[in-house]
Amino acid sequence: TVAPLTASAATKIKNPFPVTYKSSKKAIKGGTVKVAEVSDTPFVGQWVQALSQEATDADVEAPALESLFWTDSQFKFKKGGPANITFNNSNKTATITLRKNLRWSDGSQVTAKDVEYEYELIANPAYGSSRWTDSLADIVGLADYHAGKAKTISGITYPDGENGKVLRIQFKTMRPGFTQSGNGFFLESAEPYQYLKSVDPKKLVSDAKTTTRPLTTGPFRVKKIVPGESIAYERNPYYWGAKPKLNGVNVTIISTAQAVASMRSHQYDIYQQLGNDQYKQARRIKGYTITGNQALYFSALYFNLGHYDAKTSMNVTDRKTPLQKTDLRKAIGYARNTAQVLQKYNNGLSVPANTTVPPIFGKFWDSSVPGYAAAQNLKRANSLLTKAGFKWNSKKTFRIDPSTGKRLTLTYLARSGAANSEIIAQNYIQQWKKVGITVKLYKGKLTDFNTWVSMMTDPTADQSWDFTDGAWSTSSEPSQTDLFSATAPFNFGHFASKRLTSLLNATNNQKSLKASYRVKQFQKYQKYVYDTAFVIPTSYSINWIPNNNRIKTYSSAYGNNPGGTKGNSWATMQVVSKTLAKK
Amino acid sequence: MTELLRIEDLKVHYPIRTGFWNRITDYVYAVDGVNFSINEGETYGLVGESGSGKTTIGSVIVGLEKATAGKVIYKGQDVTKASSRRKIHYNRDVQMIFQDSMSSLNPRKTVYQIIAEPLHNFEHLDNNAMDKRIKQLLDIVGLPQRTLYQYPFQFSGGQRQRIGIARAVATNPKLIVADEPVSALDLSVQAQVLNFMKDIQKEFNISYLFISHDLGVVRHMTKNIAIMHLGRFVEIGTRDDVFDDPQHIYTKRLLAAIPEMDVTNREQNKAHRLAIEKQYQDHHADYYDASGRPYPMRKLTDTHSVAMTREEAEAAGVASGKAEADALAKGGE
Amino acid sequence: MAKAKKIEQSESQAHAHSFLKAAVREFKRDKIAMISFFFLVIVVFGVFIGSMFIPRDAFSNVDIMDTNLAPFTNGHILGTDDGGRDEFLLVVIAARNSLSISIPVTIVIMAVGIFLGLMSAYYGGFFDWIWMRITDYLSIVPTLMILLTLLTIINNYSIWTLVWVISLFSWIGSMRFFRALTFAERENDYVKASKLSGSSSLAIMWKQIFPNLSSQFYAQTALAFAGNIGLETGISYLGYGLPYTTPSLGTLVNKATDPEVMTQSPWMWLPASFLILALSVSLIFIGQALRRVADQRQSLA
Amino acid sequence: MWKLILRRFLIMIPQLILMTILLFALAKMMPGDPFTGRFSAHTDIHTLLRLRREAGLDDPWPTQYFRWINNIFHGNLGNSFVLQKPVATLLGQRIQNTVWLGLLSLGLVYTIGIPTAVASATHEGSFRDRFWTTYNSITGGIPAFVIYIFMLFLFGFTLNWFPTTGSVSIDANGFWPVLGSRFYHLILPALSVALFSTVSLFNTLRTSLLDARSADYVRTARAKGVSNKRVFWRHIFRNSMLPVASTFGFDLVGIFSGAVILETVFGYPGMGRLFVQSITTRDYTTMNAIMLFSGTLTLIGSMLNDIIMSWVDPRIRIK
Amino acid sequence: MIIGKNLLEAKGVGVDFRINGEWLTALYNVDLSVKPGEVLALVGESGSGKSTFAMSVMALHNPNQSRVTGSIMLDGHQIVDATEAEMRELRGVKVGMIFQDPLSALNPLMKIGDQIQESMSAHSIVPKEQWQEHTIKLLDEVGISKPELVADQFPHELSGGMRQRVMIAIAIANEPDLLIADEPTTALDVTIQAQILDLIKEIQAEKNIGVLLITHDLGVVAEMADSVAVMYAGQIVERGTAEQVFENPLHPYTRSLLRANPSLDTLNDQLYVIPGVVPALSEMDHSRDLFLERVPWMQEAAKEKVSDVPAEPEEGHFVRGNAWKDFKFQDGYLEPGRRQKEAQSK
């Protein structure tokens, strides 16, 4: 028997960066901040959020877009933003009250209808939005509207009329996640109904009103767009809050390969979406300070244990594979030198994960679970394998699968993407070899993202892989149901058990409206994941953003409370000099 | 004297493609109905303006070009078709000497390889026999043995032409089509080649179809001569018939154009030439049909024939060549 | 018959002999070609023989503790790459792999090109028409896309996959080239003379016309070979290069894609780039010399 | 002449049809589809499947194919699933960029290649000649992208002489500043192409200059008492440009095929870059439209070649 | 009649070519002269140096690969050491040239009219506004029936005869005093050849210009030439009036050449063949009578050095060396000219 790893040894999620940067110099009036969005694809430039799904878009549009509600650093809604939301658990309603002076960037009022319109855009298939999820069906009448059975959404009402500032939403059930932003049960933005209503729904996505001449509510508004390349923002004179400090913001897309070089020549103030492999160079560049925060992200090793039955929409754990043995799965986890690789290639920007819940969720994350990634443990892997009956061959070069009597060989569906993907995959294969597990790459090569996705999402695709790496950017609500439940199509390993189902349900039922109860259920769930090792959490990561030292205050904090100043960080951003700081 | 080869009403028409679909819209009447025969051991001269169809006739005879109509009869056998030629190893008996000796010899082949090619294909000699035969051929054409492994570009024009001749006579042919074999050569070299052709003719009883536009050379070489113009014969006869008693206006014109080696009578010669030229221009319509081609032939004597004049043709009721050709073109489509 | 063969052989031997002699003379005369030739021989032999002594692990195993070492550290003459593999060994293996691609690809391109080019031009007519339409067609279809698609679909991507996938499209240029040459050559009377000498079409094509294209053939082969050495660089650049365990000069050069590697770790891509350049340039010089050898009239000697 | 063009067009039709079939089949054989790219924890897979179905991607291949072709015939290239715009609009912007970049680089190739070839040929065997010949054989041997990255790095980032990404500065306002900014963005990539891809132009022109020098008509011209300068420009140079002109059509088309790597390196938003992106995101409509465009362009290029040739070379007359 | 000063006077002209780094003599000690209104025919075998001489008169040799020695006076201008600029003034104005192969000698990319005008544009003899008119006139003069049309055509659209006429038009555009015609009819048909020769003769007579006619066709010479120069291996072996050379050929080479021509007498017989071949440039020793090497029975004489000053047995009739005195055909053949002579002397 081997002693379990202690929680403290397992993982320490440490943010190596300050969350907030503050310049000691005095801010100047006005100024334009230049933002670089690091991306190898152009931005789409879709301003209607119901129709947009690109992370890049969200980034480049941030100075002009503002969410209806403000949140705290734990993603909980709070008061003081463009609108407030209140819940009534007994009536099962939510009431959204817009600020009186909340206006679109052309000066027109934001109305209750504008908030409702966002639901129409997502739920009405005519608009072709890809953002409809079943979670929204909890709003009374929305599913019928989505299915075309109703002309209007019965669950959404206007106490002050359509042009008023109040909107009421009737739910079927109240959920524990309602107080968290990003819960997916209701929406957090509005669209200018009057401005867009005349556009043919089919053409709305490509219409100039949604792509190049948008109406927004944020501190800045669009001045000019070079499609796909860059956006120039100017102050929004109708902004409800304090007058934005900067004269303007320019956002430009630059390619990954250019990012570091561009930083070196001090071309932009802020670099968003830099890759982790670029950190090593970026951090040495003078004139920039990096702020950071834990990311809503985890990666995990999925074992292929069954299939997804499309008819019943159920995952069935029925695959004939030695991986059905828990000990083999654990051994694979232990034999991987995840921590070492993260250390070497991610420079502390990724850290070994112990569970599938990112630590940024605070109490919901169970720090006591040891996990498998903290340190490579070949000894333990070996003993688990031997225990499970996988004997070495005579030369001790590989192990035998007792069920077939043949060499234990597994297929690794490793993904391409980063510059070192292949090196890392080869490295893992070498590690597994050390404990006698022969691992081959799927089709002898790395698999690109598209192929991987179609293999994961198409039940009829080739399923002859044994394990693969998956990674998720999670929403700001910790629920794991969408990822691992028996009905979740994203449950790539197709693992399902009664126990798992009940554990996941417990985190989302009525009892869980009470926070402390919910936290307990989350901890139980995370223990179960560790014990069964149907999926092996491998890493968490840190978001990091270099900002030029001429920026007065820059913060990577979540929520509308960055750096002690209240509100929208774009509105409060200032610079201390006309040109970029070189030191 | 036995007849070796007979050409009957030979026609070669090349299609001209134009128009949107690149369809055949007209024909070049390169050869348009000629008849003649060559006897064994005889040299038959074929003279005419550039482009009159001389080479085309030669090509049809050796089988490099297909006849549109008409027949080629060799030793009584119809060899118009490629298959019938192949059966009797026709090209062992009928060979060709080309005008441009440089282009007719493969620059990458040694003399040995060049001469060996027909021997290899037709005679299937073993190596000793082959070597012997090639050496013998070199002797015949008067090239030293050491040239055996030289390449064509290492020879002079006359020597190259001899290599071509050696290749042509390698298989002991009965007939050689000599297409302007000396036009590209210098006077002194020309003499060499012509002499040599005569020599081997005597020795091996070879017949020549001797194509040239140099009347002096033709006169020197041949016994019977055909004068060709615009795809048709305008006059056939023995050398004396043609040179001493030319009948057709074109023949006269051709003869008048030969520069005479006669310094003293230069002016008369020129006057004569201009007179004939004028006559040719003035009486053109009498000798050529509506489409501009000569009329059919008529016999003057046993050996001498000449293309009819318009009057004669009309009297004989010969249809205009154009209509005939049109009919043929339609049939051919 | 047997004897006939023998003699023919000796004749061709004599020919080959004179070719060799001419080549020696030409190369003696052209010093640059001579240096190029020796360089090529040394590289090719060095790489193929040298790589036999390099164990597979040396270039396929990752050593993540020894990555990115500069030259002359820890006994790595040329440093190590981002997977901790010895750069020098990598270059040797990569050169072998790249040559193993470019040699067969060149052979296929030239063989198919000359074969189809000759046939198409010689027979002309419908045969030519069909082949020209096929090449037209193949040259309008976006080769790159088809390559990428094929490489996405194919399993177990190896050197041989690359060889045939690339060969699939690259014969077109050489076919057109030889077709044009043959068209010009066909007009010569020696072709007619050969016909009259009773040679078959095939014999005329290969024994008569082909030798006249040979000077161009040598030059083109050298050029194609030179072009093919860096062949996979483009494919690698777009992310479809050979797998990690099969290093090639293309994948090594591609490390320069990352501007950081390009400037900070030049040892990872410079040696391979130099090798490609040196091989291509020397092949061009050799090709020029060979053309003169085959066509003695151009000879410098 | 018009008839020939028309005939060439007619021949193009079956070629294009065959090409569309091939393109379509290949696109379908590639794993993934535009919707796999939208895959994330926040999207509902059923919604994606519904959209997929609505986009007709679940229909049998022939149905999809004929729908595609039918749309093309109606001038509708479809919508980009990924970039949410009509492909025509998308291409419109990109083609413009690529055309400008291509024309400028081609122009520069000519302005560099022609004088160097002339200098080389007129001083055959001199140092100048050897210099340019060596220069060309070396630059021809280096993989293009290595050069591009190097140029970008040196002149763009280190020396800061040129912009490093995009096609126009967002700060430029007004007609002339925008035009100027566009041009400024073009210079570095165009120059990078030009400096390192003169090899084929150089070689063709140099050889034909050397050949033309000893042509009989040059001797005739000299016998007329024409000045050396005129002999060179009117006779030697002009006639030597024939083989150069004969590939002009293909060079023009080459702009687009060469754009892939060039634009990727320089972050220049043209067709080439869009093409690579559409492959990685499996944006079939965009990808196929670009393919179709470049295929058609190749055909037009080869036709253009014929026309140019018949225009500059009177011996080739088109009936 | 031919009177007056020499238009062209070549004295001791030699031309050396650099071939593979070695200087070889292609033309040796050539003396020639042409008077206005005179047609001088230069005959000789291929490679004997006829074109080389013509090119030296035009000063068109590549100065890097050749050197010209001696003296060539063209209407009082020394050509041998003239600069390129001086030469340009002479070319086209003092001397025009017609080349052998009219297709390759015309620029395929230029219209006929432009090529003729270019000739005028090089000199200021014809005023610019008359170029067009003059071009048409020239084309008309050389016997082209639709000059306006042809001026607008390209060389490849014309037949061989027409192209040669265009060449002539180019050569005479500036009314040169001397016309050099280098094998102007070799590529043509007999009937067309006759026309072209007549044309040259006509122009020559009309404008009273000197013509240097290069050919190897003795018939052409007999029809055209006032005087004849026979070349062999880079040297003039015989020169004189046409009558002198044809009626009384002296040098063995001339006599052999005349004998080799197929003519009435030789019907059915073997033609006379000059044995041997012309020596290669590198094997030429110009101090001897090179032709004698080819005459088996005169090998002794072939070794003798020969004076550079030719003998002049009759007035204006020059012959090189002494062999002419003893030379006889071995087979007892009597040349026509000689037969007359012998008959006379008897």
Ligand SMILES: Nc1ncnc2c1ncn2[C@@H]1O[C@H](COP(=O)(O)OP(=O)(O)OP(=O)(O)O)[C@@H](O)[C@H]1O
């Ligand atoms: N393959 C062909 N296609 C079309 N026309 C042809 C072809 N071959 C020859 N001709 C035409 O046929 C006619 C006769 O040509 P041919 O070569 O037989 O003439 P020729 O008398 O030999 O002329 P030359 O004396 O110039 O050699 C010419 O008008 C020529 O243009």
Ligand SMILES: Nc1ncnc2c1ncn2[C@@H]1O[C@H](COP(=O)(O)OP(=O)(O)OP(=O)(O)O)[C@@H](O)[C@H]1O
């Ligand atoms: N540019 C040159 N370089 C080297 N040798 C030359 C050059 N031009 C002519 N020759 C040589 O000089 C000799 C005389 O040549 P030329 O062209 O004057 O002869 P030709 O009498 O005009 O002959 P043809 O009748 O064939 O035109 C030949 O041996 C030739 O090879």
Ligand SMILES: [Mg+2]
């Ligand atoms: Mg002919």
Ligand SMILES: [Mg+2]
């Ligand atoms: Mg000459």
